[in-house]
Amino acid sequence: MTAILRILARRIALLVPLLLGIVLFVFLVMRFSDIDPASAFYQGANPTQEQLHQFREDNGLLDPLPVRYVDFVGDLIGGDMGISVLTRSPVIDQITTALPLTMQLTFLGLGVAVLLSLPLGVLAAIYRDRLPDQIIRVVSLTGVAAPGFWLALLMIQYLAVDLGWFPTGGYVNPADSFTGWLKTMTLPALALSLPVAAQMTRIVRTAVVEELDKDYVRTAVGSGLPPVVVVGRNVLRNALINPLTVLGLRVGYLLGGAVVIETIFSLPGMGKLMIDAVKNGDPAVVQGVVITTAVGFVVVNLVIDILYLLVNPRLRGTS
Template identity: 85%
Template sequence: MLAIARILARRIALLVPLLLGIVLFVFVIMRFSDSDPASAYFQGANPTPEQLHRFRLDNGLLDPLPLRYVHFVGDLLRGDMGISVLNRAPVTQQVATALPLTLQLTLLGLVIAVVLALLLGVTAAIHRDRAADQIIRVVSLTGVAAPGFWLALLMIQYLAVNAGWFPSGGYINPADSFTGWLETMTLPAFSLSLPIAAQLTRIVRTAVVEELDKDYVRTAIGSGLPPVVVVGRNVLRNALINPLTVLGLRVGYLLGGAVVTETIFALPGMGKLMIDAVKNGDPAVVQGVVLTTAVGFVIVNLVIDILYLLVNPRLRSAAR
């Protein structure tokens, strides 16, 4: 445990410059945007040049860029992402309202992707080159090639509109009705997770096949241990390293794909918040959503690093 604590402390220390770099990147990119907060603030009001100048002066938009960056970082450390120029509400408050739904969608999609990948990948590896393996490989290849938004539209058409099994959009809070929440989240979560599940299935199959061909597996089975025990206790533990690596990278796809998925299914999450902000020229909200998503991606990858250490003790020894 002490070794894990030391490694974890080093990883967290490396996050500080990484997060500062992300903040700097987002800050610079947004400053080169065509969006003008002053014009957006007075949208439809025909402001005078003096009013625009006063707004920019009061909000520090005329300060030198380095000074604006220092103020920006200081505001972030206090939890202040700025004020929306359209509805005058704090961006932090809007993000805090939309983020739970996006996290629900992302986590549910992640669970579905992992469960499907493990079931299909291990089944394909155990029945290597037989009918089950061939079918799973074709299905997974199709899933990799199918865009998530196309799957979402197909699900709406056939499972929501034609069959009427699920609603075609909208959101119900789980505190109001867990069954209603599950019904509204099932199609979005599956459309978001299936391409990732297809990729992970192929990787899990390859990793498990490589482990099954090793001497320790044949020795364990030859000594009388049931194959189910050998696969569940030894093979999976050693084969999960590569899938975990890919999973950590694909979480970014889940977070980014949630933008499109939430728009298609009319879910009031981070995706809808950012799309509305882009359409309405509200750079503070866009900036807040991008920063929150980037920080979430970094945190998830830190969690994946911790899982590496738990799954493979050899990594702990190598990292000391």
């Protein structure tokens, strides 16, 4: 346990410069972009040069870049992400409203990917180079090659428009109707998760095949233990350590893919918030969404690291 705490403390300590680097990158990109916060604030009006200058002075836009960065970080630590030039409301309020939906979609997609890839990967490994493995290989390779937005459009056309099984878009709060929420989230979650499930199926298969070829498995089966018991009790526990770390990286794909999927299905999450902010030239919202998404990705990977430490006995024994 002491070794785990030491490793965990080092991982957490590395998060500080990583997060500062992310914030610095977003800050510089937004400051050197073509979007002028003063002009965006007066969008639709005809401000004078004096009004633009006064806005820049009041908001610290004329300060040296290092001073503006320090102020920016200080505001973020205090929970201030700025004011939306479009709605004149705090960015943090808009993100607080949109983030829960994106998290629902991301973790639904993650759950679907795990539920599909784990049994398919194990089945392909057990029947390697036989018919079930060949079928799963073709299906998984097709899933890897199919982009999420293309799957989303196909699902809308055939499952929503032609068959009418699901709505074409929109969102229902689960507090109002759980069935309605499930129907509105099923197609987006599938479109988001199927490419990840296809990738993870190949990774799980490879890990399980490597584990099945080890001597202890042959010894256990030769001693009379049922193969199902050997696979379920020993093989899976050892084989799924590496796929677990890869799964953490796939969370980044899910978070990024949610931007496109939410737009296609008209879901009022972080993706739609980001697209609207880009179209309307709202820099505070853009940088707020990007920073929140990046921090979410970092935090999820920290959780995956903790799970990796807990399930890997060899790493638990290191200093």
